[in-house]
Amino acid sequence: MRIRLAEVAQARSGDKGDTADISLFAPTDALYQLFCQQVTAERVKAHFGSWCRGRVRRYELPTLRALKFVLEGALGGGAPASLRLDNLGKSLASALLRLEVDVPEELLLGVPRLRYPG
Amino acid sequence: MRRVRIGAGMGFYGDSILPALETLRRGQVQYLAMDHLAELTLAILQKDRQRDPTLGYTRDMGEVMGRLLPEAVPRGVRLITNGGGINPPGAAREVLRVARELGLEGLRVAVVTGDGIGDRLEELEAAGVRFADPERGRTLAEVRDRVLFASVYLGAGPIVRALQMGADVVVTGRTTDTAPFAAPLIHKFGWAPDDWDRLAVGIVAGHLLECSGQATGGNFSGRWWEVEGLDRIGYPIAEVDEGGGLVITKAEGTGGLVTVDTVKEQLLYEIHDPAQYLTPDVTVDLSQVRLQPAGPDRVRVSGIRGRPAPPTLKALVGYEAGWAGEGMMGFSWPDALPKARRAAAILQAQMARLGIEAEEVHVAYLGYDSLHGPTAPEPDPDQVNEVFLRMAIRTQRAEDAARFARLFPPLALSGPPFIGGLGGVSRPRQLLGFLTGLVPRDLIEPHVRVELWEVG
Numbered sequence: 001m002r003i004r005l006a007e008v009a010q011a012r013s014g015d016k017g018d019t020a021d022i023s024l025f026a027p028t029d030a031l032y033q034l035f036c037q038q039v040t041a042e043r044v045k046a047h048f049g050s051w052c053r054g055r056v057r058r059y060e061l062p063t064l065r066a067l068k069f070v071l072e073g074a075l076g077g078g079a080p081a082s083l084r085l086d087n088l089g090k091s092l093a094s095a096l097l098r099l100e101v102d103v104p105e106e107l108l109l110g111v112p113r114l115r116y117p118g
Numbered sequence: 119m120r121r122v123r124i125g126a127g128m129g130f131y132g133d134s135i136l137p138a139l140e141t142l143r144r145g146q147v148q149y150l151a152m153d154h155l156a157e158l159t160l161a162i163l164q165k166d167r168q169r170d171p172t173l174g175y176t177r178d179m180g181e182v183m184g185r186l187l188p189e190a191v192p193r194g195v196r197l198i199t200n201g202g203g204i205n206p207p208g209a210a211r212e213v214l215r216v217a218r219e220l221g222l223e224g225l226r227v228a229v230v231t232g233d234g235i236g237d238r239l240e241e242l243e244a245a246g247v248r249f250a251d252p253e254r255g256r257t258l259a260e261v262r263d264r265v266l267f268a269s270v271y272l273g274a275g276p277i278v279r280a281l282q283m284g285a286d287v288v289v290t291g292r293t294t295d296t297a298p299f300a301a302p303l304i305h306k307f308g309w310a311p312d313d314w315d316r317l318a319v320g321i322v323a324g325h326l327l328e329c330s331g332q333a334t335g336g337n338f339s340g341r342w343w344e345v346e347g348l349d350r351i352g353y354p355i356a357e358v359d360e361g362g363g364l365v366i367t368k369a370e371g372t373g374g375l376v377t378v379d380t381v382k383e384q385l386l387y388e389i390h391d392p393a394q395y396l397t398p399d400v401t402v403d404l405s406q407v408r409l410q411p412a413g414p415d416r417v418r419v420s421g422i423r424g425r426p427a428p429p430t431l432k433a434l435v436g437y438e439a440g441w442a443g444e445g446m447m448g449f450s451w452p453d454a455l456p457k458a459r460r461a462a463a464i465l466q467a468q469m470a471r472l473g474i475e476a477e478e479v480h481v482a483y484l485g486y487d488s489l490h491g492p493t494a495p496e497p498d499p500d501q502v503n504e505v506f507l508r509m510a511i512r513t514q515r516a517e518d519a520a521r522f523a524r525l526f527p528p529l530a531l532s533g534p535p536f537i538g539g540l541g542g543v544s545r546p547r548q549l550l551g552f553l554t555g556l557v558p559r560d561l562i563e564p565h566v567r568v569e570l571w572e573v574g
Contacts, residue, residue, distance in 0.1 A: 010379065011339050012337065012383040016390065017157070021390055025382060025383070047493055050492050059390075059393070061404070061405065063407055063421065064386065064407065066392075068386060068389075070391075073253055077439075077549075078157075078551070080549060080550035080552075081550055083480035083512055084488075085482065086488070094339070095490040095493040096493075097339075098493055098495075114339075114340060117343065
């Protein structure tokens with residue numbers, strides 16, 4: 001099935017100059033492997049479109065089941081030079097969580113959904 | 119085995135003081151450290167000092183110390199702050215003044231200077247240092263007459279010296295975010311300057327504490343609705359033993375949450391390559407790091423490795439980079455988004471007609487794409503109850519920024535219908551750019567001074 005990352009993954013983002021720094025966390029080893037295959041630097045670069053002018057690098061951190069994305073030229077010039085409301089890039093992690101991945105249903109068994117109960 | 123507990127004070131200039139007071143009262147800490155200096159903070163402080171040469175430090179220093187010292191001193195807790203900004207001696211004088219008022223005779227305040235390089239840029243360039251903005255290809259020569267401040271990020275060394283001299287309070291200018299937290303560990307345990315693995319533990323402890331509530335349930339992207347007591351959140355405490363064991367926790371009875379899931383988000387925050395987190399004290403390698411639960415609101419961090427520190431220190435030069443002019447107004451259902459778009463087009467046409475020149479025009483629709491930009495999908499028009507148009511321009515002329523902002527109010531009567539939320543006309547906001555440089559240590563470290571002053 002196809003799900004948005006927001007269904008199962010944690011993420012946090014911040015800034016350094018004009019570079020955005022986004023961490024993405026998978027809840028299980030199997031989903032981490034799946035993220036490694038499907039959430040590539042190229043896909044992330046395409047996802048952010050005109051908001052990321054530079055290259056995107058990805059780092060893998062299996063002990064935390066985490067992927068780190070470093071997006072150059074992604075903050076509209078850097079916090080004190082940016083015209084954006086989110087000049088610190090704190091919300092960019094949630095924008096990443098919009099990405100969809102194809103997941104075999106058995107990999108989602110027992111994985112808690114990150115959905116506000118309302 | 120010897121053990122130290124360090125508490126996190128404020129995480130930025132303007133953060134709440136209350137969690138730090140709870141940490142002092144109930145956290146059983148020996149040190150309380152705080153990082154006040156984001157990249158843009160020094161620019162704010164520089165503007166203060168242009169108005170008044172005795173300023174240039176975080177202006178709440180007196181108030182903060184007035185609250186912290188009465189709780190810290192009787193318990194023997196030592197305080198470390200980099201809120202000295204671009205005027206650490208001025209900040210230290212303020213601490214002395216407050217301490218005297220509180221009757222704390224004999225209190226020793228250390229001042230660290232030498233991070234400011236505003237008056238040394240020529241000398242450093244002549245010695246081969248290059249200051250540039252690699253992303254925009256800008257050099258120091260181009261911005262020379264617009265430089266606001268220049269400083270080098272110092273590591274833990276001078277703070278360790280201050281603690282060895284017996285300081286009860288240490289006031290510094292620009293340091294790395296982590297140095298104020300790592301220094302007490304190096305001081306207390308006598309870790310050698312090349313004990314890379316343990317130094318790395320100190321830096322990671324600092325990294326987990328420097329953003330205050332972000333390690334204890336704040337900004338938590340997991341099941342955030344299950345985090346209780348954010349109204350009285352406890353800021354993180356690092357419990358470190360001399361062998362390099364590290365546990366993150368918080369004061370008993372405070373709100374918030376310390377779990378593997380809350381801590382891991384902060385562990386990787388803003389560090390870029392996790393195998394190569396560069397600091398002046400050590401190059402930290404988190405590629406083998408592990409987090410384990412260690413009781414209620416306790417998380418153990420292990421597997422931290424360190425490698426030799428880089429031979430250079432990072433410098434940051436802030437300069438004036440033009441002006442932003444901006445405005446905002448709201449449109450209601452029906453067709454809120456098309457109406458906001460029409461208003462944006464009207465403003466763009468008026469800009470062209472009036473000759474308002476902009477290097478960049480930023481258009482955002484609050485309620486739709488102001489935070490997510492191009493990743494936000496176009497909403498179903500009938501489901502949009504209201505949208506706020508916000509437009510901002512970047513220009514070299516403050517006057518054009520002001521003229522742009524004045525275009526908004528007339529739209530209340532002469533634009534698309536059903537509007538609200540048109541505030542006042544916002545004043546031009548100065549924008550800042552940064553150059554960075556790598557400065558060999560031997561050009562900086564001989565200039566670093568640590569002085570000890572005593573409340574008399």
